Amino acid sequence: MKEKIGSALIVGAGISGIRSALDLAEMNYHVILIDRAPHIGGTLRQLDRQFPDDHCGMCKMLPLVDRDAASQYCLRKGLFHENIDIMLSTDLVSLEGEPGRFQATLRFKPSLVDPGRCMGCGECARVCPVEIPDEFNAGLTLRKAVYLPVPHNIPNHYVVDEAACIRCGECQKVCPTEAIDLKLESRRAFRILVVDDELVVRDSIKEWLEDEGFSVDMAESGVEAVEKLGKREYGLMLLDVKMPGMDGVQVLKAARDMRPELPVMMMTAYATVETAVEAIKMGARDYLMKPFDIEKLVSIVVQYYQDTESIPERRVDVGAVILAAGFESSDAGLVKDTYGYGQLPNVVTSIEFERLLSGTGPSQGKLLRPADGRPAEKIAWLQCVGSRNLHLNADYCSSICCMYSIKEALLAKKHNGGNVDASIFYMDMRTFGKDFQRYRDRAQQEHGVKFIRSRVHSVEPGASNGSLSIVYSDPAGTVCQEEFDMVVLATGQKAPRGTSALAEVAGVELNPWGFCRVSDFSLTRTSRDGVFVSGSFSGLRDVSESLIQAGSASLCASALLHSKGGELAEVAHERYPVREVSREMPLTALAVCSCGEILERAAGLSGIVETLQKAGLVSEVFRFDRLCTRSDWEDLRKKTESTRCNRVLIGACLPYVYGKKLKELSRSAGLATSLMDVVDIRTPAFPGLDGDKRSVSRHILTAIEMALARLRGVDSLSPVHTEVIRKALVVGGGIAGMTAALAIADHGFHVDLVERSPQLGGNLRTLHRTIEGSSPRDLLERTLSRIEKHPLLTVHMNARVVHSQGRVGRFLTTLEKEDGRGEAIEHGVCILATGGKEAAPRSYCYGDSEAIVTQHELEGMFREGVLDPSRLGIVAMIQCVDSREEGRNYCSRVCCVSALKNALYLKERNPDTDVYILYRDMMTYGFLETYYTQARRAGVIFIRYDLEDRPAVEVIDGRLKVSVLDTVLGRQIILEPGLLVLSTGIVPAEHVREAEVFGLSINEDGFLMEAESKWRPVDFMRQGVFLCGLAHSPRSITESIAMAEAAAQRALGLLCRRELPIGSTVAEVRQSLCSLCERCIAACPYGARWRNEEEDRIEVDQPACQGCGSCAAVCPNGASVILGFRDQQILAVIDAALEQVGG
Amino acid sequence: MAKRAMMEVVDQDPVASLRILFGRLLEDAEIGAVLVAQHLNKGGVPMPALVTDPERFEYADPLAPAFPINAAKIVSRLSRRPAGETVAAVLRPCEIRAFIELVKLKQGNMHDVLLLGIDCPGAFGNTDYARYVEGNGSRSSVDFLTAAIRGKTSTEDGLDISPACKACEHPVPENADVIIGMLGVDVKSSLFLYAGTPRGEELLSKLNFSEIREPEDRRSAVVELLERRIAYRDRMFEKTTEATADLEKLTAYLANCVNCYNCRVACPVCYCKECVFLTDVFDHEPAQYLRWARRKGILKMPSDTIFYHLTRLAHMSTACVGCGQCSNACPNNIPVMELFRTIAACTQRAFGYEAGRSADDEPPLSAFREREFSEVTGGKD
Structure with missing residues (x-):
């Protein structure tokens, strides 16, 4: 039997890495989450608010099912999960082995502060x-x-x-x-030999390196150097090439013989570079050019020093690897010096601006100019800084800058008394995500953000002190100038530093722009099997898309782990016997740690303990010097095994690190974890808080008393678990539905796939090829044949869901077949992939001529071969038909790409065809931008139109006439195309019925409404039901597939459990008190309560309950209670906070 | 269909005329039962009675200036689940408004109840009413009524309607199905009936009333009464606010409370099966009392008095319709109604809510809104 490796390595702990880690951890795989930085959260640690709701909601990513396994507080502050080992300041340095069985080597950057000892006192x-x-x-x-x-x-x-x-x-x-050990001794022990005939050089190097704590010896000639090498051990030799007598090369030769291990670095002037290069061939490690850059020299020496140190490395066996190394902002300084970044202090980057807005930022959230601290009242945003830029090898769109600039403008408008004037200078406003167009329209119409389509030439110092003058040309080419207080550069994204090294280590290929390359029809499969990519590391995306991709990556990883025998976590939520104490009097054992002598000295801990004992509040006391040590902890474990107490309170530092430890203690002591708690008694004694002994002591006493009061009233009964029906129902047989169904079936669970039409495949059947040149037809055939063969898949054709009852983990849904027959299906989860289709055009004379077609119809013609491109003459395409204006005010995101794809195809078949694309904003986000560039190179002509001057189409005697106002030329252009192609966008399928059946909401455009647009894109508020594909919003085939994988991943998080664990903080109803007013049902944001009409009682769906407490707050007489937060307990805690035993 | 109708009064006795009307409801209008106040014991306080026999309205007297209990709770009992028949309930405006609150709290249902509301000139407190009737039977109702709708509610022996009624700005039961109007009408010759809902209209049609116009004097009579009452109410708010301005004053205000909880029993919108103050939440350990006492050296017993009233204010002030039954029920004459109405005015204003106005208004705290109370959150969201 194979050894199971149910663990994964995730490189990068930004949000996509965290999402992937949580996904896999929720399936009970072991996850190693590493990050090069000393913190988690990636870029988002610096951002307080995200579009389109202008809030933060990162915590919404935390597990909803096995909540107790993870920390339940702000994710920007940190994360704990039982199954995730987070390793910071850590790099992946090698990855060997094969998919399912990799050996990864991790290298930890040595830390001079021991995190186990640092309490953060400052x-x-x-x-x-x-x-x-x-x-x-x-x-x-x-x-x-x-x-x-x-x-x-x-x-x-x-x-x-x-x-x-x-x-x-x-x-x-x-x-x-x-906790701090600067290792001064070991630096001093690192001895460097500097060999140069020039005294000045020797002296200055010696001074610099000694400042860094190293020991330096000098030699003024080759001979002296060799002599010194014979006498002493050296860690490094810096060796001049050109010296009188024995030159550097000769010394190097001698050194290689004497001390082959000694690293040698050549020092050279420009004239002798070739010699230095020769020297490297002979074994020198590197060379340094004179004159030296001190910082560079020092950093290289430090690097050598660190290499010689025993850098902790660890080899881990993992089944799969996810690369989520993120992105980096383009360097604004490099981009265009005409924007004045670095010279004009009031020109800032978008990330700097986010910090200026932040309460934890430099001005505590006041929007002040960096130069003079005066309120910034007139602010400009310049788009596409560092992206859509061929000179910087950035022929891509960074995808998010348009939206974040709008967000920043809106946030800015809330500052400085609402007097902020905001202008965004842009080329195309790319509002291609769900609800983004309306966000932009609201910014413009309701909040007065100005959108200025332009090319910005430069930013120069303005007339008044500190002001800035923007020189730009408008669409007609007129040069304009306007003054601002502050300019924000919407810096794009680029691959992070170290990407090529990481790609080499991980064995994955990069794309032409330096990001990770992905396979056809996948956002997450790299060129190396078993290594997946997640988040912006493979291209640029916002939070919601990063999370979708992260879900897709974890799905792929988990499928691999599963297929290689890692098995899904079949753990029936770990159970062990615990004492039944509900009928016992509460007796509490108090374990206190004095942190060496510190708490005794600062607070008189013994006195505190004595007071508590005298008051009869604690029955037993265990004292420890350092509970953070293994031996003290073992001691506590033994003591609690034999205690007669039924509550344990630990007074120590850093309560949040005890999650896992308390479980351990719970198991050995046979006491439920809810009967144990940890209270922070260390912080009140921090130096610098200026507490005298009395007040420190009072603080600690109060903290312990409050915790005791809470613990006394705690509920000791363990919650009931719900069994899961381990089957899935997938509604919709397009590519999203098929992908989701296969993904779940591949994990060994039965899936019922329901399709209302007589065949599977949906829109794939009408598409000819993708812009990348792959064939949707092949994809369809591959997928269909897998579905046919899969033993765990049942397909229901010509069927619709008509009724569903039940809750997360246990649903009973009725299908209605074509012949009117019904079929009831039991399932634990459901995925809705009801899809969408190309909208039928309502304008531009569609239907009046056969020469007016939609993009889909054009593709159909290509596929059938009924179109002769050599005879078309002129082809015109109109974008945004009936969309991005009220009625259907959203961007369908695929039409610009379809137009480019079809235009390029026409040009490829016949370069003489004149193709005109009439557009409003080209939405070629991400790497699609390059096709826009290609199309322009291929001679496709782009004419921009405004809503006020939309194109006019006439059919005269069967001939088409299209007139449009060219805003650049400022005059009307008349085209007589042989073919007019309308880009009409996507409308959702008719899925009102499905939404009703599952109790889901539909947005004003008819798309299904997810739980949260940013953080829970594939969830519904209703637990156990998920969505993907066009039913959510328009997207490409590949994006639909990724979303389907992400939805399948969420569903698997439930299916992989035999029973759904229930959090310790969960609502309950005291039926004898309940008046059935149903206010709790209205107040519950998770739909976890309902009225049982048969028994006339309010029920709680405990697996869905998140313990938020809204129900308890609206219930007037405490009939709705939250376990662990009963009224009695809270009142007792308040009392404890107000009163002092014996004080 | 009649929206407005005039009902002739026989023998100059509106009470007797109403008894005839109630009988007709059972006979002609497919009403299963009528809930109406009756003098069941001669000379006693009229209590709500559920009448199914048209002959048994002989002591019905919904116009008596008595208000022993708020019948909203009784209507809620009758309508919590379908009974198969429609009950017509003859109620004062504050009873209807309280019932509407209970409906929102799922304690009653509008479907099986037809609400007949009467214009309310006010009523005496229970002890005052006993002194007022002194064996006079129902005749005194008409005497009181004719004086009261002209604005005179006090008697020669110094009795007057309760403060709650004096401060009530809802004398007309606008949200009833049928309103029995007396303001601006000569009640010895006729009563003005009009429909507030389509169901009320249907009822008036079944009873074959013909459409008339609104009596000319009605509007001005209502306006005049409202002016008087609002002036009284505002003075009351002012006085109560001053008298309860801080914790010390509030303690003095409630000093006579003996924790009998009568006010919550009498309160029509206090709908809990069991008040939280009677549950184990307040079942304190004996040692706890000693600890509390020790904190200041003295503890008033029973404890939790102020906490009780504050809690009830927190729970129910947004649903308070100002009927005054709390004060009516207080054995120690604590002005509970004044306190509740004063606070309710503030809490209901805060939520843009008026208790009892309409069953369609969403009650406060039933929905969580992200952007509200910027004055509390500092305008940040």
Whole structure:
């Protein structure tokens, strides 16, 4: 039997990495989540609010099912999950083996602060004399060399920035827990030999390196160098090439003989570079050009030093790897010096602007100009900085900048008394996501954000002090100029530093723009089997799309793990016997840690304990010096095994790290975890809080008393679990539905796939080829043949769902077949992929002539071969037909690409065909931009029109006449095309019935409404039901497939469990008190309550309940209770906070 | 179909005429039963009675200036589940408004009830009513009524309608199915009936009333009465606000409370099966009392008095219709109604809500809105 490797490695802990990690962890796979940075959260740690709701909602990603397995607080602060090992400051350095059985080597950047000891008290930063720009605030504020990478992290450990540190040792001295070790000794022990005939060079290098804490010896000639090498051990030799007498090359030869292990770095002037290169062939490691750049020299030496240190490495066996290394903002300085970034302080990047808006930013959320701290009242955004730029190898659109600029403009307008004037200078406003167009329209119409279509030439100092003048040309080519207080550069994205190295290690190919290359019809499969990609590492996307892709990546990873025998987590939520204590008097054992001597000294811990004992609040006390040590913990474990107490309270530091430990304790002591708690007694004694002993002591006493009060009233009964029907129902047999069904069936669960038409395939049947040149037909055939063969798939053709009852994990749905017969299907989850189709045109004389067709019809003609491209003469295409204006005010996102695809195809078949595309904004987001570029190169002519001057189409004697106002030329253009193609966009399928059956909402455009547009794109508020494909919003084939995989992943998170675990904080109804007023039902945001008409009682769907407490808040007499937060408990806690035993 | 109708009064006795009308409801209008206040014991307080026999309206007296209980709770009991027949309930405006609140709380249902509302000139408190009738039977109802609709509610021996009625700005039961109008009408010759809903219209048609115009004096009579009452109410708000301005004053205001909880029993919108103050939540440990006492050296018993009233305010002030039964039920003459109405005015204003106005208004706290109370959240969302 094969050894099962049910674990995955995820490289990058931004939101897509976190999403993938949570997905796999929820399936009970073990996940190793690494990040090069010392924090999780990626870019989002710096962003407070996201479009289109201008809020943050990252926490909505946290598990809804097995909630107790993960931390349940702000994800921007941190994450704990039982099945996820988070390793920060860690790199992947090698990846060997085969899919399903990889050996990955991880290298940890040595940390000078021991996170196990650092409590985040901040004494070190207080004494640190170094001040440098803080990356967290995009360089707008200063930080110390020992600092918190994210000020709001939990837990928050300080780290030392070795490059900035001057090794004064002050922090090491003041650290109360001896967590800092600057390793000054080991630096001193690293001895460097500097060989140069010039004294000045030798001296300055010696000075620089000694400042860094290294020991330096010097030799003024080759001979002396060789002599010194014979006498002492060296860690590194810096060797000049050109010296009188024995030159560098000769010394190198000698050194290779004497000490083959010694790294040698050549130092050379321009004239001898070739010699230096020769030297490398002879074994030198590298060369440095004179004159030296101090920083470069020092960093190289430090690198050598760190290489010699024993850098901790760890080999892990993983079944699959997900690369989620994210992106990096384009360097605004490199982009275009005419924008003045770096010279004009009031020109900022978008990320800097986000920090300016933030409450944790440089001006505490006040929108002030960096230059003079005056309120910024007139602000301009410049789009496409660093993207859509051929010179920077950025022939792509960064996809998100248009939307975030609108968001920033709207957020800015809430500042400075609402007096902010916001203008966005753009080429095309790319509002291609769900509800994005309306967001833009609202910004313009309701909030007065100005949208200025233009080409910006430069940003120059303005007339008044600190103001900026933007010189731009409008669409007609007129040069204009306007003054602003501040300019925000909407910097695009690029592949992050180290991408090529990571790609090499992981063995994946990159695309021409340096991002990870993905396979046809997949957003997540890389060129190496078993290695998947997630988030912006493969291209640029917003939060919701990153999460969809992350779901797709975790699905692929889990499918691999499953097929390789990793098995799905069949753990019937871990059970172990616990004592039944509900009839016992509450007796609490208190375990307190004195943190060495500190708490005794600062608060008189013994006195506190004595007071509590005297008051009869604790029955037993265990005291420890350092509960964070294994031995003390073992001791506690033994003690709790034999205690007669039925509650355990631990007083220590960092309560949030105890999640897993408490489970361990619960198991060995046989006490439910709900009967244990940890209270922070360490923070009140932090230095710098200026508490005298009395007040520190009072704080600690109160904290313990409150925790005791809560624990006394805790419910000791364990919740009932619901069994899961481990089958899925998928509604809709297009590519999304088929993909989702196969993904679930591949994991070993039975799937019923329901399609209302007589055949599977949906829109795939009408498409000719994709813009990348792949064939939807082949995809359809492949998929159909897999569906036919799959033993776990039952397809119901000509069938519709007509009724469904039940709840997450247990549904009973009725299908109605063509002949009117009904069939009842039991299932635990449901995926809706009801699809959509090309809209039928209502305008532009469609129907009046055979020469007027839709893009789909044109593709059909290509497919059937009924169109002769050599005879077309002129082809005109009109974009945004009946869409992006009220009625159907959304972008269908695929039509611009379809138009380009078909235009390029026509040009390819007959370059003499004149193709005109009449458009409003070209929505070629991401790498699709390159096809826009190609089309222009191929001679396709693009004419932009406005809604006020839309094209006019006439059919005169069977001939077409299209007239349009060319805004560049400023005059009417008349075309007489042989073919007019209308890009009408996508409308959702008629799925009102399905929505009703499953109790779901539909938005004003008829698309199904997801639980949350950003953070839960494939979920519904109704648990256990998911969505994907065009039913959600328009998208491409590949995007539909990714979304289907993401939805399948969410469904599998439920199906992989035999029973749904219920969180310890969950609602319950005390029926004897309930008056059936149903206010709790109205208040429940998760639809987890309903009235049982038969028994006339209110029921709680406990697996769906998230313990938010809304029901308990609206219930006047406590008939609705939240376990763990009963009224009695809360009142007792309040009492404990107000009163002092014996005080 | 008649929307407005005039009903002749026989023998100058509107009460007797109404008894005839109630009988007709059972005989001609497919009504299964009529709920109406009756003097069941001669000379006693009229209590609601459910009448199915047209002959048994002999002591019915919905116009008596008595208001022993708010019958909304009784109507809710009658309508919680379908009974198969329609019950016509003859109610005062505050009873209808309380019933509407109960319907929203799923404690009753409008479908099987036909609401007949009477113009309400106000009523005496229970003890005052006992003194007022002194064996006079139903005749005194008409005497009171004719004086009261002219604005005179006080008697020579110094009795007057309750403060709740004096401060009531809803003397007309606008949301009833049929309104029995007396304001601006000579009640000794006729009563003005009009429909507030299509169902009411249907009823009037079944009874073969013919359409008339609204009596000329009615509007001005209503306006005049409202002016008086609003002036009284605002003075009351002012006085109560002052008298309860801080915790110390509030404690003094409620000093005579003995935690009998009569006010919550009498309250028509306090709908809990069991009040939270009677559950184990307030079943404190004996040691807890001692700990509380120790904090200040003294603890008033029974404890939780202020907490009880504040909790009831928090729970019910948004549904308070100001009927005054709380004060009526208080054995120690605490002005409970004044406190509730004062606070309710604020809480209902905060939610843009008026208790009892319409069954279609969403009650506060039933929906969570992301952007509300910017004055509390500092305008940030």
